[in-house]
Amino acid sequence: MTPVITPTFSAVWSTDARGICVSSQESPAGLMPALKGVTLCAWLRLAQADEDGRIALQLTAALECVSPFHLEVPIQCLDGITRHVIVSGLPDDHAGASHRQYNGFIIDITGQRKALEEALRTATEYRLLIENSTDLIAHCDTEGRYVSISPSYCEMIGWSADEIIGRPVVDFLHPDDQTPASEALGHIFSGGELADVVEVRKLHRDGHYVALGTKACGVSDPSSGKNIGAVLVSRDISRDKEKLHKLETLATRDTLTGLPNRAWITDRVKRMLAQHPALTTVMFIDLNGFKAVNDSMGHATGDVLLQQVSERLQRCMRPGDAVARLGGDEFVVAAKCGTRDAAAGIARRMLETLREPFLMNNMEVRIGAAIGISLAGSAKPDAAVLFEQADKAMYQAKARRGGSYQFF
Numbered sequence: 300m301t302p303v304i305t306p307t308f309s310a311v312w313s314t315d316a317r318g319i320c321v322s323s324q325e326s327p328a329g330l331m332p333a334l335k336g337v338t339l340c341a342w343l344r345l346a347q348a349d350e351d352g353r354i355a356l357q358l359t360a361a362l363e364c365v366s367p368f369h370l371e372v373p374i375q376c377l378d379g380i381t382r383h384v385i386v387s388g389l390p391d392d393h394a395g396a397s398h399r400q401y402n403g404f405i406i407d408i409t410g411q412r413k414a415l416e417e418a419l420r421t422a423t424e425y426r427l428l429i430e431n432s433t434d435l436i437a438h439c440d441t442e443g444r445y446v447s448i449s450p451s452y453c454e455m456i457g458w459s460a461d462e463i464i465g466r467p468v469v470d471f472l473h474p475d476d477q478t479p480a481s482e483a484l485g486h487i488f489s490g491g492e493l494a495d496v497v498e499v500r501k502l503h504r505d506g507h508y509v510a511l512g513t514k515a516c517g518v519s520d521p522s523s524g525k526n527i528g529a530v531l532v533s534r535d536i537s538r539d540k541e542k543l544h545k546l547e548t549l550a551t552r553d554t555l556t557g558l559p560n561r562a563w564i565t566d567r568v569k570r571m572l573a574q575h576p577a578l579t580t581v582m583f584i585d586l587n588g589f590k591a592v593n594d595s596m597g598h599a600t601g602d603v604l605l606q607q608v609s610e611r612l613q614r615c616m617r618p619g620d621a622v623a624r625l626g627g628d629e630f631v632v633a634a635k636c637g638t639r640d641a642a643a644g645i646a647r648r649m650l651e652t653l654r655e656p657f658l659m660n661n662m663e664v665r666i667g668a669a670i671g672i673s674l675a676g677s678a679k680p681d682a683a684v685l686f687e688q689a690d691k692a693m694y695q696a697k698a699r700r701g702g703s704y705q706f707f
Contacts, residue, residue, distance in 0.1 A: 340355065347372055475500075496513060569682045571635065572685075578636060653668045
């Protein structure tokens with residue numbers, strides 16, 4: 300019979316829009332440092348029993364990215380006992396909730412942690428642990444071959460135990476993940492530790508890959524201290540990866556036009572300068588007549604005009620070129636051009652397409668643009684210099700009126 304480990308205490312908490320805990324229901328009350336009235340980070344600084352700063356960094360990163368967190372923390376309780384707890388939190392997804400609002404729980408896992416350490420000493424207790432775990436728990440030998448897996452493993456990736464046990468762990472990984480995983484296992488077998496979770500893509504029996512976050516640790520023979528393999532504890536992180544991808548998209552895309560933003564195009568130019576410094580070209584584009592449309596026809600119409608401008612500019616790009624919106628009616632292009640003629644050709648295409656009338660509220664609207672061009676050439680400037688030069692050239696082009704381009 301599997302022993303039931305009753306936690307010493309637990310708590311359910313929630314924070315407000317300022318990130319301050321406004322509710323903390325503890326059972327029993329008064330055992331842990333007070334959470335109500337302070338932020339999670341402030342409570343962690345007060346309650347954490349050791350000086351491991353990684354836990355605080357993980358919590359801060361999760362809160363900044365508005366992502367779920369699940370942290371194991373040793374805390375100093377008010378009765379003088381140090382206990383290990385799990386602190387978990389989920390962003391409040393109700394309509395109107397602030398990104399700082401979280402709901403979560405704290406639960407004592409001191410007993411479970413001790414049970415885990417004891418279970419790793421004998422095969423019987425180890426089997427009891429993994430057969431009742433919702434996480435994916437596996438044991439491999441020093442050759443990196445599966446020795447045992449939890450039932451949840453089979454449920455997650457579709458393979459039966461008979462199909463997995465005895466085969467190398469890396470056989471079930473994406474080809475790009477096999478070498479890093481082999482190196483990580485080799486590090487553990489030689490007595491090293493992996494402080495961080497390793498992300499891998501595990502092959503499902505039906506052919507697709509499942510994204511897993513895996514924590515691996517070595518297992519030693521209690522009598523000799525010699526490494527006898529590793530325990531791998533994995534969790535499906537597919538949803539977390541999707542949320543991270545959405546956050547990355549928000550961080551690198553202009554929400555109005557869908558074009559890359561300043562941060563993205565700056566990074567693109569830096570990479571171009573590192574790979575093809577002599578061919579890197581930056582073009583600054585400022586619309587002529589946009590303000591008049593925006594003032595006379597309204598901001599909503601102005602937004603639609605910017606979206607149509609973005610679509611036309613994208614059609615002028617060659618493979619490998621990129622256009623981004625800096626803000627307002629300013630755009631920037633990063634292109635690989637070996638000559639001034641090639642850069643001028645792109646500029647002329649953009650000017651010509653922007654001279655064509657736009658249909659706004661059943662009315663034809665005409666605008667133009669001024670374009671400043673900066674070629675890196677043999678000078679090998681950095682990205683900031685190229686942007687500054689293109690900006691200055693754009694103002695020179697704008698002074699000519701009528702819509703034109705100007706090289707720095």
